[in-house]
Amino acid sequence: MQEEQATTTTRTSNKYGIDIFSNNTTVKEKRRYWIHALVYVFALLPTIWPLVLPFNRVEPYILGMPFNMTLGVVAVLVVFINTVVLYRFEHSTFLE
């Protein structure tokens, strides 16, 4: 698979031609990737309709901010942490 031309032996696509992971990705790693993807989705969903509705309120104030604004900040922080953790999973260490 390191060769210029792709060879059919490394083909990993399903019957629809969709090919997300390489053969070198273990089942465990795949599961880990899906979990990270889900964390992004679950961070985003409460900021948009319909899940934002219960959070779309002013009180309680957190760090002085209305609750819906705090929610936005928390979502961005989750993106930050999730991505750093994902990087560490792939490359062992973030600081090098």
Add this chain to the structure above:
Amino acid sequence: MVDTSLLIILGIPCLYLIVALGVGLWGSRSADQSQSEGYIAGDRKIGLLVLYFILGASALSAFSFLGAPGWAYGRGAAALYILVYVGFGFVPLYVIGPKAARLGKKYGYVTQAELVADRYNSRWLAPLMAIVSIGAFIPYSVLQMRAVGFIFSEASQGLIPFWLAALIPFAIIVIYVFFAGVMGVGLSNVLQGMMMLSLAWILGLYLPFSLYGGIQPMFQEIALEQPTHLLIGQPELHIFEYSSLIVVSILGFVMWPHSFMRVYTSDERTIKKTVALYPTFALMLVPILLVGFAGVMSAPGVEQIDRILPHLITTLEFSPWVVGLFFAATLAAAMSSADSILHAAGSVFARDFVKHGFRDDMDGKQEAWTAKWGMVVIAIISYYFAIVSNVEIVFLLAGAYGAIVQFLPLVIGVFFWEKATKEGAFTGLLAGSLVTVYYTFIAPEPFHIHPGLWGLLVTTTVFTAVSTMTDVENVDHARRFIEDSRPTPIADGGKEESSDKDEE
């Protein structure tokens, strides 16, 4: 005494402009500017600090100091959409960035369109995408020019006329982008990004405390007087519109060619780290929004909401040093996007339009020359429109996103779908763009959902359906993009990396 303060207020932005010019030009030493790969992609060796600021400062334009506080001031909690989409915006780049960079290194790509066009084996796709991109770049830089002209002429208290105030900073950009290419963009963006961050946090924390005695007292006062202002939804912005704006903006964020093509300037790990650290830059939207909210009770009735921050700064009797810093940082915010946009516009023009459209035999030197002069011409065209036209800042930006976002399904197809076909790509892009244009300019969008999202739905459907009905010309060619975009095992000693699924 008036003269001394004017000197300070005008002096700081002027000083900044000179430093920006110097820093930008300094970048010319870091890569071979006479060759297209050096000029456009910085010889693919840009590091973390510079990439962080290129992507961060380019993504946040004059809109961050003018439009965003304006939204918080005029439309209240609806402005939170900006915080959310900017925070999530680069996540898709974690997946597609390293893939595009690997293919770029192997096959010499420096733009988004040529990657897509090569995969779909189409001669006309790259020039076509170039036209769409430049069509979006021009209004985008027009916005920056108008902001720059407004800010710089305000700083001089009208001494410098608008046309000249827009001209000087842009001339500086054109000079350093001309001579230093993406390295000039990068180094100046480090300076500009730092100025933006410090000003945002200083002002955003200072104003609520000085005007209201704290952040919570400020919001409590607003909540008491205007209960709906702090809630997402009507009357300010329908909640469907708010939600779809977030989704379409996130999906479109990395499709902006001036963001996407930066992945070719660096390597896998740097790109991923930049994506990981980027939310720290995005959080600067928090103090920015606080500034806008601070205006609600203290400066009611400002008609042009984009001007709420300059209005507060100039009417609140600040020290001239703060006022000068404000003007300089706002200039920096506008210029850090404008330089990136102009550089990308010139590069896209040379590589995607001229080279792939008409002159396949062009060598790297001629191409760099075309990119530089193309950039100059596009800057002149933008300048012409900046002095004549008059459109509200954010809707134009959001509208442009709508067209650009249609590239997304095609890009995902390159990396993950071997059965995607040229016919699918063409018909999908065409149908989606038409729908977006239709709901942007001709008919009101159904259910308050952003036209770009309707377009994306159509692009994806048509692209998938037509690809399924047609056969891929050469499956091995298509496979090559999927497999060569993956890391080669044991490539760089680290853990084997594999593609993550795009979270959308």
